[in-house]
Amino acid sequence: MNFQQLRIVRETVLRGFNLTEVANALFTSQPGVSKHIKDLEDELGVELFVRRGKRLLGLTEPGKELLETVDRILRDAQNLRSIADQFASREQGSLTVATTHTQARYALPNVIKDFKSRYPQVHLALHQSSPREIAEMLVAGEADIGIATEGLTSVPELITVPCYSWHHAVIVPLGHPLAKLPELSLQAIAEYPIVTYHEGFTGRAHIDAAFADAGLNVDVVISAIDADVIKTYVDVGLGIGIVASMAFNPAKDTELVRLGADKLFPANTTLLAVRRGVYLRDYARHFIDAVAPGSDETLARESQATDA
Amino acid sequence: MNFQQLRIVRETVLRGFNLTEVANALFTSQPGVSKHIKDLEDELGVELFVRRGKRLLGLTEPGKELLETVDRILRDAQNLRSIADQFASREQGSLTVATTHTQARYALPNVIKDFKSRYPQVHLALHQSSPREIAEMLVAGEADIGIATEGLTSVPELITVPCYSWHHAVIVPLGHPLAKLPELSLQAIAEYPIVTYHEGFTGRAHIDAAFADAGLNVDVVISAIDADVIKTYVDVGLGIGIVASMAFNPAKDTELVRLGADKLFPANTTLLAVRRGVYLRDYARHFIDAVAPGSDETLARESQATDA
DNA sequence: TATCCTTACGGAATTCGTAAGCATG
DNA sequence: CATGCTTACGAATTCCGTAAGGATA
Numbered sequence: 136m137n138f139q140q141l142r143i144v145r146e147t148v149l150r151g152f153n154l155t156e157v158a159n160a161l162f163t164s165q166p167g168v169s170k171h172i173k174d175l176e177d178e179l180g181v182e183l184f185v186r187r188g189k190r191l192l193g194l195t196e197p198g199k200e201l202l203e204t205v206d207r208i209l210r211d212a213q214n215l216r217s218i219a220d221q222f223a224s225r226e227q228g229s230l231t232v233a234t235t236h237t238q239a240r241y242a243l244p245n246v247i248k249d250f251k252s253r254y255p256q257v258h259l260a261l262h263q264s265s266p267r268e269i270a271e272m273l274v275a276g277e278a279d280i281g282i283a284t285e286g287l288t289s290v291p292e293l294i295t296v297p298c299y300s301w302h303h304a305v306i307v308p309l310g311h312p313l314a315k316l317p318e319l320s321l322q323a324i325a326e327y328p329i330v331t332y333h334e335g336f337t338g339r340a341h342i343d344a345a346f347a348d349a350g351l352n353v354d355v356v357i358s359a360i361d362a363d364v365i366k367t368y369v370d371v372g373l374g375i376g377i378v379a380s381m382a383f384n385p386a387k388d389t390e391l392v393r394l395g396a397d398k399l400f401p402a403n404t405t406l407l408a409v410r411r412g413v414y415l416r417d418y419a420r421h422f423i424d425a426v427a428p429g430s431d432e433t434l435a436r437e438s439q440a441t442d443a
Numbered sequence: 444m445n446f447q448q449l450r451i452v453r454e455t456v457l458r459g460f461n462l463t464e465v466a467n468a469l470f471t472s473q474p475g476v477s478k479h480i481k482d483l484e485d486e487l488g489v490e491l492f493v494r495r496g497k498r499l500l501g502l503t504e505p506g507k508e509l510l511e512t513v514d515r516i517l518r519d520a521q522n523l524r525s526i527a528d529q530f531a532s533r534e535q536g537s538l539t540v541a542t543t544h545t546q547a548r549y550a551l552p553n554v555i556k557d558f559k560s561r562y563p564q565v566h567l568a569l570h571q572s573s574p575r576e577i578a579e580m581l582v583a584g585e586a587d588i589g590i591a592t593e594g595l596t597s598v599p600e601l602i603t604v605p606c607y608s609w610h611h612a613v614i615v616p617l618g619h620p621l622a623k624l625p626e627l628s629l630q631a632i633a634e635y636p637i638v639t640y641h642e643g644f645t646g647r648a649h650i651d652a653a654f655a656d657a658g659l660n661v662d663v664v665i666s667a668i669d670a671d672v673i674k675t676y677v678d679v680g681l682g683i684g685i686v687a688s689m690a691f692n693p694a695k696d697t698e699l700v701r702l703g704a705d706k707l708f709p710a711n712t713t714l715l716a717v718r719r720g721v722y723l724r725d726y727a728r729h730f731i732d733a734v735a736p737g738s739d740e741t742l743a744r745e746s747q748a749t750d751a
Numbered sequence: 752t753a754t755c756c757t758t759a760c761g762g763a764a765t766t767c768g769t770a771a772g773c774a775t776g
Numbered sequence: 777c778a779t780g781c782t783t784a785c786g787a788a789t790t791c792c793g794t795a796a797g798g799a800t801a
Contacts, residue, residue, distance in 0.1 A: 170766090170783090212516065218508050219489045472794080
């Protein structure tokens with residue numbers, strides 16, 4: 136048994152059981168891949184893959200069982216390298232953060248600025264993606280840290296910690312009738328066409344839930360991924376906007392008015408996630424601590440459980 | 444990085460940093476061991492071992508950090524083999540149970556008899572040891588299952604589940620004055636010299652605690668490892684015995700009388716332990732279920748945490 | 752001086768890549 | 777007949793063991 140064999144097994148599953156692709160992905164020859172699989176199967180005494188003739192179709196039962204452990208071994212091997220790097224050069228390396236528009240644009244700039252000056256040697260990469268893609272990147276090991284409000288808690292491979300809570304706000308053009316009301320209500324909002332986030336983004340589920348609970352039907356005329364798009368369409372008069380309140384900048388959004396809606400929609404909690412069982416370097420922990428203070432012990436405790 | 448290098452690192456720590464011994468233990472040459480360590484250190488870019496001149500003295504800080512992960516990788520590699528064996532031949536293999544005299548003699552015979560007839564192909568080995576040795580065997584991977592009343596909960600590498608509860612009983616020779624009392628008391632017992640278990644065995648701590656709580660000093664004239672020795676000395680009149688109540692067999696111990704002492708000494712709970720993170724084969728799970736019914740979900744849940 | 756580690760080197764074993772052959776859709 | 781896997785074989789690499797040399801208690 137050797138690491139190359141295990142890498143090949145993992146890659147074979149990842150690439151849909153096409154050994155030619157596996158060989159390319161691992162920069163080796165296809166016959167070599169074939170032989171490694173055969174050797175490992177011989178050594179373990181069980182077939183890992185279901186075959187029809189010469190084609191591989193999927194994992195056998197033992198293959199499925201074994202895969203989890205294979206994954207963990209390879210992840211741990213990577214952890215060894217990370218730990219060593221950590222000691223070899225504590226302040227050098229790279230950190231990939233995957234996050235959504237909202238966080239990247241409104242919550243993270245300060246953190247990132249501080250981090251850059253504290254760790255000038257660390258190559259920090261910020262990937263803007265959808266919550267689903269963020270989760271996928273974390274699981275695949277393509278990102279170290281994920282930050283989003285949605286879609287992270289349902290993935291068992293991830294550990295999440297809360298960063299901060301925030302509310303939605305309603306934004307309307309200057310002089311809009313809603314701005315003149317003594318107190319905003321869901322009923323009043325529901326009278327107007329609404330411009331807000333797409334499903335699965337930035338607390339949209341909470342918005343829908345609030346209206347549904349109140350028995351109101353709303354007309355969402357535009358569902359966007361980010362607040363900049365929303366603000367643009369509110370500005371041109373397509374409807375009123377519901378955005379994360381930190382997306383409104385009084386100094387810049389001079390054509391719009393923000394109306395607080397803390398009591399109308401439930402609070403949202405932005406989460407930070409890392410993959411279970413991956414080693415976090417010092418600077419990654421510091422980044423996390425800057426975004427989600429006091430989460431260290433949670434991560435230390437839970438990351439023990441390295442299984443998916 | 445390869446498995447042999449990791450094995451060598453682990454063995455080096457285990458053998459007290461003597462590479463010659465390591466080479467012997469792994470059936471290879473000492474220069475090969477030396478080179479493997481050097482190669483791994485070069486690849487990782489950190490020194491794993493503290494050296495004075497050419498001698499190895501211990502682990503460096505990075506070495507300590509890395510060791511945990513190295514251990515887990517090697518344990519997982521072993522798990523791969525176990526899982527494969529499991530599928531290759533579900534009802535064949537071996538199972539090593541480490542336990543104390545009391546359990547081996549009085550609690551386990553029926554379980555073992557059933558197991559043997561259910562899994563004739565499994566080579567079952569029973570190791571009688573002290574609680575401390577049982578824990579060591581489990582941690583070192585020399586035993587699959589440990590069963591004892593003491594000394595298992597304090598080892599973080601082990602997961603324990605309760606098997607059953609029992610009480611101590613007092614045993615006296617036929618016609619002994621204690622047997623004539625309407626009700627037994629600690630005060631009455633303390634009048635006589637006592638023959639019981641050694642410290643760290645079979646609930647001795649509970650016995651001491653009961654007397655201490657009652658403010659009584661007792662004269663333990665013999666402290667033995669097992670009840671057979673205790674019964675022998677009670678029989679020859681050296682004192683009265685305090686043993687696990689299941690160690691008294693009315694049919695065979697005809698020269699002795701058992702006096703219930705359920706209310707005098709706190710109950711004892713015999714525990715079953717396995718090492719965290721090791722894969723348990725079907726028949727091992729069945730054995731555990733026979734000894735500690737309903738413990739399956741505890742094991743399944745906790746064995747996720749593979750770290751020490 | 753005995754123990755223990757490192758370096759050096761030749762041979763064995765493993766791994767790898769190319770080429771050719773066969774099965775599948 | 778194009779894609780995909782296996783077998784075969786020579787080359788390259790890695791791994792291992794012996795021998796020799798240097799350091800430490």
